Every structure is written in structure tokens, then in C-alpha cells.
Amino acid sequence: MSIELKNVSYTYMPGTPMERQALMGINLTIEQGRLYAIAGHTGSGKSTLIQLMAGLLPPTSGEVMVEGVKLNARDKEGKKQAVLARRRIGIVFQYPEQQLFEETVEADVAFGPKNQGLSEEEISARVKESLELVGLDYEKFGQKSPFMLSGGEKRRVAIAGVLALNPAYLILDEPTAGLDPRGRESLLQMITDLQKGTGDREPMTIILVSHAMDDILRLADEMFVLQEGRLTASGSPLEVFKCWDILAEAGLEPPELLLLMEQLQEAGLAAEMPVRNFKDAVKAVERGLKKRA
Ligand SMILES: Nc1ncnc2c1ncn2[C@@H]1O[C@H](COP(=O)(O)OP(=O)(O)OP(=O)(O)O)[C@@H](O)[C@H]1O
Numbered sequence: 197m198s199i200e201l202k203n204v205s206y207t208y209m210p211g212t213p214m215e216r217q218a219l220m221g222i223n224l225t226i227e228q229g230r231l232y233a234i235a236g237h238t239g240s241g242k243s244t245l246i247q248l249m250a251g252l253l254p255p256t257s258g259e260v261m262v263e264g265v266k267l268n269a270r271d272k273e274g275k276k277q278a279v280l281a282r283r284r285i286g287i288v289f290q291y292p293e294q295q296l297f298e299e300t301v302e303a304d305v306a307f308g309p310k311n312q313g314l315s316e317e318e319i320s321a322r323v324k325e326s327l328e329l330v331g332l333d334y335e336k337f338g339q340k341s342p343f344m345l346s347g348g349e350k351r352r353v354a355i356a357g358v359l360a361l362n363p364a365y366l367i368l369d370e371p372t373a374g375l376d377p378r379g380r381e382s383l384l385q386m387i388t389d390l391q392k393g394t395g396d397r398e399p400m401t402i403i404l405v406s407h408a409m410d411d412i413l414r415l416a417d418e419m420f421v422l423q424e425g426r427l428t429a430s431g432s433p434l435e436v437f438k439c440w441d442i443l444a445e446a447g448l449e450p451p452e453l454l455l456l457m458e459q460l461q462e463a464g465l466a467a468e469m470p471v472r473n474f475k476d477a478v479k480a481v482e483r484g485l486k487k488r489a
């Protein structure tokens with residue numbers, strides 16, 4: 197089960213003086229259950245790409261397939277299938293808290309499932325479960341006005357609204373933008389918990405747009421690099437972050453942790469081994485020092 201983009205291009209406002217080709221010849225596959233990151237300089241096409249994946253924008257050329265179903269089908273049966281396939285995907289836009297509008301947290305989270313025509317019982321269960329998943333207590337927050345919450349809490353409510361639609365794929369556009377370090381860390385923890393699946397919950401596929409290379413290094417199974425609308429690299433973060441020339445071309449810096457490790461390794465103070473997070477780094481230094489001793 198997967199999302200597949202086959203030779204996808206997208207042009208904004210074609211045929212007008214404002215015409216702008218935002219994506220060119222993108223081929224990629226999103227496999228279920230993994231965590232993907234999309235990196236790229238501002239204007240490289242990240243937000244456009246995720247809107248195509250979610251079926252919110254139709255490709256100008258090429259094809260987007262979700263679990264084998266073509267999203268831009270023309271015939272009646274194909275269109276019906278595409279609506280169902282699109283429902284498999286949830287998308288959280290940048291600063292999603294700006295889209296909260298109901299009087300209570302409960303009503304805001306219930307909005308999507310209500311629109312899908314689910315029963316009251318099912319809606320209520322989904323609201324409770326989604327709030328729990330984002331770490332907000334239903335009893336405490338359900339009847340509050342979303343506008344009375346902190347920035348981080350508002351964002352969690354907005355994410356709960358998407359989770360309440362039960363997506364198999366969750367796409368998030370820079371979900372940690374503007375949060376303080378603790379808020380960032382706990383949101384990222386929540387996202388990795390969703391990916392792993394908890395209790396009787398299925399693991400979720402996560403697609404994360406991020407400017408934070410260190411987060412990508414430690415969290416992503418696979419990453420994509422966009423440069424001016426083209427996919428210039430894809431693979432595991434450890435592979436991609438070795439390609440410094442491609443990163444530089446794309447206007448990206450390698451993760452700080454890897455820059456530090458390189459210096460330590462050159463100075464013979466750390467062993468050559470894959471380092472994705474601080475814990476790995478400590479191990480590499482311990483091994484390096486042992487070798488020297
Ligand atoms: N609605 C639009 N109409 C016309 N051009 C657009 C529109 N949205 C985006 N673009 C253009 O398409 C290109 C890609 O934009 P996109 O928003 O996908 O970039 P991004 O990688 O998400 O950037 P950022 O990191 O700043 O969010 C940019 O050149 C942008 O100016």
C-alpha cells in the first residue's frame with residue numbers, strides 16, 4: 197500500500213503572465229508505515245508537493261496514485277474511488293491553528309467527522325481518541341474555547357481535527373514552526389508515537405515537511421530534497437546527508453551533529469560509525485577515545 201507520484205509536474209496559473217512551474221517530473225513512492233521528510237529551500241515546492249499527494253491540487257501532468265487508485269480519474273466510478281482514496285490522507289497545513297473556528301475544542305475536532313456523516317456515537321469516540329492522541333485531556337479541554345488556549349495547545353487541537361478523520365497517511369507542513377523547544381520536542385514525540393502505533397492503533401505513515409536537518413536525521417526513515425521544483429535527492433538521511441554538494445545546491449546545510457562528528461572523526465576523537473542522534477554520537481566518541489587509549 198503506497199502513495200505513488202509518476203512523472204508529476206505542477207504549474208500555477210498556466211497561460212497567464214503569473215504562470216509559475218512549481219514542480220517538474222517528480223517520481224517518488226511513499227510506503228506505508230514509514231516516516232518521510234521533505235526538505236528544500238523556501239519556494240522549492242514542498243507545500244505544492246504535499247497538496248498534490250493529498251489530492252488537493254491535480255497534477256498538470258503525470259499521475260498521483262493512492263493505494264493503486266488514480267486521484268485524477270475522469271470517469272464516474274474512478275471519481276468515486278478517488279474520493280475514498282483521498283480520505284486515507286490527512287493533511288495539517290502550516291500554522292493550522294489559524295483555521296480553528298468553532299466555539300469549543302470538542303466542536304472543532306468533531307467538524308470533519310460530522311461532515312463525513314458519521315453517527316453521533318462514532319463522532320464522540322473519535323473526538324475523545326484524537327484529543328488523547330495529541331495529549332490533551334478531553335475532560336479538561338473539550339468545552340474550552342480554542343481561542344483561550346496556548347499556541348502549542350491550539351496546534352494540537354488542529355492536529356486532533358485531522359486525526360479524527362482516521363487517516364492512514366498523515367502529512368504535516370512544518371508542524372513545529374514557531375513552537376518553543378519543549379513544545380517542539382513533545383510534538384515530535386507525538387508524531388513518532390503515531391508512526392509507531394500505540395495499543396490497538398495501527399502504525400501511521402508520516403510525511404513531514406521540515407527545515408530542521410537534525411530532526412530529519414534522527415526521525416526520518418527516508419528523505420526527499422527539492423530544489424526549484426525538482427527532486428534532487430532521496431534516500432535514508434544518512435545517505436542523503438553525505439551528498440554535501442547536492443545539499444549546498446539546494447540551499448541546505450547538513451545537520452549540525454554531522455558537522456561536529458566529522459571534525460571529531462578527523463581529529464581521531466570519534467569512531468567512524470553511523471550517527472543519527474546524540475546517543476549515537478556519545479557512543480562514537482567513547483569508541484574513538486578507547487581506540488586512542
Ligand atoms: N497559489 C500560488 N499561485 C502562484 N504561485 C504559487 C502559489 N503557491 C506557490 N506558488 C509558487 O510556487 C513555488 C513553490 O511554492 P511552495 O509554496 O510549494 O514552496 P515551499 O517549498 O513550500 O516554500 P516555503 O518553505 O516558503 O513554505 C514558489 O515559487 C511559489 O512562489
Ligand SMILES: [Mg+2]
Pocket residue numbers: 242243244369
Ligand atoms: Mg511551504
